[in-house]
Amino acid sequence: MVKNYIPQFLFILICLPLVFYAQEVKIFTLKDFDLKDSVKTCLVSTSYGKEEYDFNRKGVLTKSVTRYNEADYDVVYYKYQNDELIEKRSESYRNNIFDPSTSIAHFYKLDTLNNVKITEKIVSYEEEFLDQYVYHYDEKGDMVKIIRTNNDGIDETLIEYKKYKGEYTVTYLINNEPLKSIRTSQLKKKNGTVQKVVLTKEYLKGEANKAFEEVFNEKGLLVAQQEFEYNIAEKTFVPTKRTIYTYDDNDMLVGEASKNGDEVMKKEYVYQYDREGEGNWIKQIVRPENTYKTRKITYYVPEVMEKE
Structure with a gap:
């Protein structure tokens, strides 16, 4: 019951460091794993272990497994109702034994009596309450407030939306202190194509901390990223690492070139x-x-x- 009500660009707020500990509230599909067609399962072998993904016929993720070795692994199950996420369970296994102390469950409840409200409750497998998040939306479907409740108290995050001269800015404030801002604008190039530019600023205890700017082409592919560090003495963001991405005719990433000061790195x-x-x-x-x-x-x- 999350899919139809949370705008795509807002999913990141569930993962903000030091503040939100809930996992990203999102319905994952084949596209999120760089997959297409009628994929049923995908087993990925990496340097740290193996990852397994199961999908239903609609291309929606139903199960994921991260294997660190044969005896240690984590499993996440996704449960849906009417194509909407209603439950997510994260289970840990060590030495092939289920560990309830590190396993948690997320339950989602939808309320549409007035404006849309979604409640996410997080509990351990030992039936210990961990967190509750209530996501509030306005009549346009934009998330405007998050109330987090746990044993440490209550936190309120407000989300503000502003449009100014073609720029669209979303700002998150926790207990009235800035936490993150995302400004989206468009850049028209000489060849007539239009690129989307997204500038994200992050704050620590209300003070500017770091930022990064992403540039997307007309296909939505990330083509450049500029990172910034905040200079306290000069009270401004200073550019650091810049990365350029290139793609082939099938929109597959084939090149990555980054520069940080005098250090240059390239990948193919x-x-x-x-x-x-x-x-x-x-x-x-x-x-x-x-x-x-x-x-x-x-x-x-x-x-x-x-059927045949």
Whole structure:
């Protein structure tokens, strides 16, 4: 019951450091994992272990497993009702034994009596109350307030929206102190294309801390990112690391070049696909490190064939 009411760009606020400890409230789909077509399962082998993902026929994530070794792993189950997320359970296993002390469950309840309100309750498997978040929306469907309640007390986060000369800014204030601001604008290039520019500023105890600016092309692909550190003496943000991203004709990331002071780093991404030049990639090689990631993918059999 989250999918239809939380705007996509607002999901990040659930993960803000030091303040929000709830996991990101989002319905994950194949697109979030760089997958397409009728994928049923995806097994990813990485340097730290393995990740497993299960999807339903609609391409929605229903289960994820992170395996650190054969005996230690974490499992997350997603439960839906009418295509809306109503429950998420995170279970930990160590030495192949379920650990209820580090396993938690999230429950979501929707209230549409007046303006939309969503309540998220987080409890441990030992039935200990951990957190409760209540997300309030206005008549336009924009989130305007979050009330967090736990054993330490109550925190209130307000979300303000402002439009000014083509710029759209969303600001988060916790107990009236700035926490984060996201300003979105458009940049028209000489060739006529329009890019989206997103500047995010983060605050620590109400004081400016760091920032980063992202530039997206007309396809929504991230093409550049500039990072900033806040200079207290000069009271301004100072640019640090800048990264440029390049893509191939299939919109796959193939190059990454970053510069931080005199330090320059470049990466090249090479892919192998389960179908020649298309389909889903099953091996990604990163040069010059020559590290790699592999994926084993299974697909749903078309329902027509199943009936036959």
